[in-house]
Amino acid sequence: MPSQSTLSREMLVNAKAAHDQAAAQPSADRLLAVAAGHEVPSEVHEQVLAENPVLEIDRFNLWYGSKQALHGITMPIPNNKVTALVGPSGCGKSTLLRSVNRLNDLVQSVRITGDMRLNGDSIYDPRMDVIDLRKRMGMVFQKPNPFPMSIYENVVYSLRIDGENNRGVLDEVCELSLRGAALWDEAKDRLHDSALGLSGGQQQRLCIARAIAAEPEVLLLDEPCSALDPIATGKVEELIQELRGRYSVLIVTHNMQQASRTSDYTAFMYLGRLIEYGPTTEIFTKPILRETEAYVTGRFG
Amino acid sequence: MNFKTPRPRRLRSAHSSLNAHGEAWVWLTGGSLALAIAMITGLLLFIMIRGASTFWPAAMELVELKDGRAVLGEITGREDFIDRSNGTAMHVARKLVRTANFDITGNHYEWFDEGAIASTSRPEWGTAVERMEGGRFHGFPLRILDKERVVAEGASQTWQAFQEMHPAARKRFREALWIDRHDRGALQRRLRAARLAVVQADLNAGRESRAYLSAVVAEKAVIASVAEQSMALDAKTASLRDQNAGWGVEFVTASGEKTILPLALIVRAWQPNRLSTAGKCGVYFSRWWEFLADDPREANSAGGVFPAIWGTVAMTLIMALLVAPFGVLAALYLREYAVRGPMTTAIRIAINNLAGVPSIVYGAFGLGFFCYVLGASIDDLFFKASLVADNQPTFGTGGLLWASLTLALLTLPVVIVATEEALSAVPNSMREGSYACGAGKWQTIRRIVLPRALPGIMTGLILAMARGAGEVAPLMLVGVKKLAVELPIDGTFPFVHPEREFMHLAYLIYDVGFQSPNSQAARPMVFTITFLLVAIIALLNVSAIWFRSRLQRRYIAQHF
Ligand SMILES: Nc1ncnc2c1ncn2[C@@H]1O[C@H](COP(=O)(O)OP(=O)(O)OP(=O)(O)O)[C@@H](O)[C@H]1O
Numbered sequence: 024m025p026s027q028s029t030l031s032r033e034m035l036v037n038a039k040a041a042h043d044q045a046a047a048q049p050s051a052d053r054l055l056a057v058a059a060g061h062e063v064p065s066e067v068h069e070q071v072l073a074e075n076p077v078l079e080i081d082r083f084n085l086w087y088g089s090k091q092a093l094h095g096i097t098m099p100i101p102n103n104k105v106t107a108l109v110g111p112s113g114c115g116k117s118t119l120l121r122s123v124n125r126l127n128d129l130v131q132s133v134r135i136t137g138d139m140r141l142n143g144d145s146i147y148d149p150r151m152d153v154i155d156l157r158k159r160m161g162m163v164f165q166k167p168n169p170f171p172m173s174i175y176e177n178v179v180y181s182l183r184i185d186g187e188n189n190r191g192v193l194d195e196v197c198e199l200s201l202r203g204a205a206l207w208d209e210a211k212d213r214l215h216d217s218a219l220g221l222s223g224g225q226q227q228r229l230c231i232a233r234a235i236a237a238e239p240e241v242l243l244l245d246e247p248c249s250a251l252d253p254i255a256t257g258k259v260e261e262l263i264q265e266l267r268g269r270y271s272v273l274i275v276t277h278n279m280q281q282a283s284r285t286s287d288y289t290a291f292m293y294l295g296r297l298i299e300y301g302p303t304t305e306i307f308t309k310p311i312l313r314e315t316e317a318y319v320t321g322r323f324g
Numbered sequence: 325m326n327f328k329t330p331r332p333r334r335l336r337s338a339h340s341s342l343n344a345h346g347e348a349w350v351w352l353t354g355g356s357l358a359l360a361i362a363m364i365t366g367l368l369l370f371i372m373i374r375g376a377s378t379f380w381p382a383a384m385e386l387v388e389l390k391d392g393r394a395v396l397g398e399i400t401g402r403e404d405f406i407d408r409s410n411g412t413a414m415h416v417a418r419k420l421v422r423t424a425n426f427d428i429t430g431n432h433y434e435w436f437d438e439g440a441i442a443s444t445s446r447p448e449w450g451t452a453v454e455r456m457e458g459g460r461f462h463g464f465p466l467r468i469l470d471k472e473r474v475v476a477e478g479a480s481q482t483w484q485a486f487q488e489m490h491p492a493a494r495k496r497f498r499e500a501l502w503i504d505r506h507d508r509g510a511l512q513r514r515l516r517a518a519r520l521a522v523v524q525a526d527l528n529a530g531r532e533s534r535a536y537l538s539a540v541v542a543e544k545a546v547i548a549s550v551a552e553q554s555m556a557l558d559a560k561t562a563s564l565r566d567q568n569a570g571w572g573v574e575f576v577t578a579s580g581e582k583t584i585l586p587l588a589l590i591v592r593a594w595q596p597n598r599l600s601t602a603g604k605c606g607v608y609f610s611r612w613w614e615f616l617a618d619d620p621r622e623a624n625s626a627g628g629v630f631p632a633i634w635g636t637v638a639m640t641l642i643m644a645l646l647v648a649p650f651g652v653l654a655a656l657y658l659r660e661y662a663v664r665g666p667m668t669t670a671i672r673i674a675i676n677n678l679a680g681v682p683s684i685v686y687g688a689f690g691l692g693f694f695c696y697v698l699g700a701s702i703d704d705l706f707f708k709a710s711l712v713a714d715n716q717p718t719f720g721t722g723g724l725l726w727a728s729l730t731l732a733l734l735t736l737p738v739v740i741v742a743t744e745e746a747l748s749a750v751p752n753s754m755r756e757g758s759y760a761c762g763a764g765k766w767q768t769i770r771r772i773v774l775p776r777a778l779p780g781i782m783t784g785l786i787l788a789m790a791r792g793a794g795e796v797a798p799l800m801l802v803g804v805k806k807l808a809v810e811l812p813i814d815g816t817f818p819f820v821h822p823e824r825e826f827m828h829l830a831y832l833i834y835d836v837g838f839q840s841p842n843s844q845a846a847r848p849m850v851f852t853i854t855f856l857l858v859a860i861i862a863l864l865n866v867s868a869i870w871f872r873s874r875l876q877r878r879y880i881a882q883h884f
């Protein structure tokens with residue numbers, strides 16, 4: 024699409040300009056500068072811009088009341104690729120994720136500027152139907168949040184609200200999704216028991232199954248594995264590998280190994296800013312910034 | 325940051341304080357709970373024992389006094405008091421005896437100083453008789469009479485004959501009573517309906533109209549058929565009453581007066597001193613059955629309370645049905661839709677204050693608005709004939725519907741507050757999860773929020789029902805009556821009559837206990853009615869709680 028590619032060009036130019044500006048003050052530690060409240064440009068690798076974006080975040084600012092939580096985030100999310108968001112706690116990863124499907128609309132104090140586009144449709148356009156928008160995305164939250172109903176009904180919830188009542192379709196979707204979330208074997212004999220009787224880790228996998236049941240265009244995963252044991256984590260990572268190429272996945276994680284194993288691209292955020300964004304291999308082996316290297320290798324601070 | 329000399333770590337005491345273990349608080353909290361439980365169970369036990377023992381056939385004591393008088397009765401109480409009548413204070417013990425025979429002595433109960441009692445004994449043939457009118461009678465059976473003819477003579481023969489003949493006589497009596505009360509009532513209602521149809525036709529179309537003329541013809545037909553049917557009923561009741569007429573049981577009281585009690589007017593009689601435990605149980609349960617299933621008699625101080633049970637349950641259920649949707653919808657708007665701000669806070673405070681408004685104010689509002697405004701307009705629109713012809717309002721006066729509505733209003737704050745609590749206890753993460761799946765607001769509320777909040781909403785409803793069922797003051801204004809044996813459901817069209825006045829157990833307690841001409845005789849009834857009311861409320865609550873726990877198991881499971 025021409026409009027998209029021109030936009031990517033424009034962003035590339037912006038990024039370049041920012042890069043040059045940063046180079047003009049070479050001695051500054053960017054993280055300290057951010058902490059001091061200075062504007063700091065993001066380092067965005069060229070490979071990202073060369074990709075076909077499914078989601079474009081464009082100079083996005085967000086305030087909780089008078090406190091700014093996101094500062095001018097500009098990043099394209101490549102189509103059918105896995106993009107990881109890393110950064111220290113409280114840097115705004117969840118906030119960014121929740122802005123993508125406009126869940127932040129529910130928080131009364133939130134104010135935003137800038138825009139995001141999903142396959143070219145403006146997300147924050149007043150004419151955008153939020154419900155349609157959310158139907159195009161699936162989300163898994165940091166804390167498992169199963170609904171107070173049976174496991175089966177949890178999984179097929181998005182189909183139910185669309186009015187799907189065909190038992191055959193529902194059964195099939197339920198099994199596929201539960202298998203995808205590595206929960207089928209544990210849950211197949213108790214599909215009609217309350218989902219609240221599952222363990223924390225099982226609940227989280229149930230939420231993953233729920234998110235993929237509707238086959239969304241974009242999958243937003245907010246630390247999906249923080250409550251899981253290594254085996255379940257491995258299964259979820261496998262699932263993400265399977266989804267790669269079919270879905271666009273945006274995943275928040277605190278686990279650097281996980282980010283390097285599962286993702287194609289990695290973005291490093293700090294205090295509401297995007298610091299560096301590029302192919303995962305580059306971010307983990309030869310990042311542009313020392314700060315990024317320090318963070319991903321665990322020598323942060 | 326680094327310190328030059330690190331501050332030494334504070335050593336913690338090896339002893340832990342009492343506070344840390346919390347024993348003091350365990351005792352304090354446990355103590356207050358124990359106190360509360362003790363008071364509540366004490367009250368309930370008191371009511372239960374007094375209420376449940378009312379119908380037990382107590383022993384019949386023949387009390388002979390030193391002055392030669394003798395009375396036959398149940399000893400129901402004993403107390404010590406200080407007698408100052410002779411100028412010096414003296415400790416005296418005295419006994420309360422249920423002497424009955426109000427028509428002869430003018431008393432139901434009498435106090436006797438223990439010093440004045442010569443002897444007490446339990447005579448074998450001492451009989452307690454419950455009558456349709458005039459209260460209890462205590463005495464000894466002498467003979468059974470059919471007019472002048474003596475049918476049986478002597479205590480044992482009389483008693484045997486009485487037991488053989490009494491059930492049939494009673495059955496005839498009740499049959500006649502039923503015809504008088506219900507069959508004749510139905511005829512009266514048909515007459516009235518036909519008469520009102522004429523008036524209505526007059527109002528609608530005038531006297532010259534065809535409708536009026538045909539209504540007049542119809543009324544004539546109804547009058548004729550009612551007259552015919554009522555003749556048939558007259559014949560039937562006359563024959564029933566004829567068969568009972570003249571039959572009587574002659575008793576002699578302890579002091580020697582002879583009285584003939586008509587056989588059919590004896591509700592039941594028993595001789596407690598001759599009864600085995602099984603026999604006493606029989607009397608006990610037959611009295612309970614009468615209490616639960618019959619209409620009241622003797623200004624509500626005897627007989628049954630069936631219409632009141634019916635009224636209480638119906639009113640409470642209708643109230644719950646009315647208050648639940650209103651309260652839940654209002655709370656849903658307040659918690660889920662309204663933008664939080666000073667307005668919602670003000671509304672919330674107002675609702676909480678409503679819960680503190682005296683209930684009589686609600687009663688006054690119900691009378692003023694529901695009966696006199698709403699009901700009067702309904703009468704004006706649909707029941708004008710009754711107003712014009714008999715000057716008798718239909719909906720424009722108190723009734724079951726208006727009472728239920730008034731109580732629904734009264735309990736609305738309870739339901740709203742509880743529902744709001746329940747809604748705010750639904751984790752936001754569940755709502756967000758639902759929105760993230762692309763659900764709309766109402767879908768989220770219906771599929772996630774309401775099911776999860778349902779147990780909490782039920783709690784509110786249970787509280788509301790308990791509060792509503794025990795309310796008296798507002799009901800006195802909006803439809804509860806001292807006596808209303810006609811239930812709001814019966815066989816005449818349209819079968820449900822929500823405008824009818826009704827009876828209520830809580831009001832009955834007030835009426836029997838404090839309005840009765842003879843409060844002492846009615847006192848055992850007060851306890852029994854209270855016991856029954858508490859039991860009914862408990863039953864309603866227990867079923868609601870059972871329902872709630874079923875929901876809870878479905879929607880709020882524990883996990884770790
Ligand atoms: N509802 C809210 N109201 C006000 N401030 C908020 C709200 N939610 C988040 N914040 C603030 O916004 C900032 C970003 O929060 P966010 O939850 O996005 O962090 P995060 O990167 O996801 O952290 P973590 O890795 O611990 O989950 C934090 O400083 C947080 O305090």
Ligand SMILES: [Mg+2]
Pocket residue numbers: 116117118165245
């Ligand atoms: Mg987070």
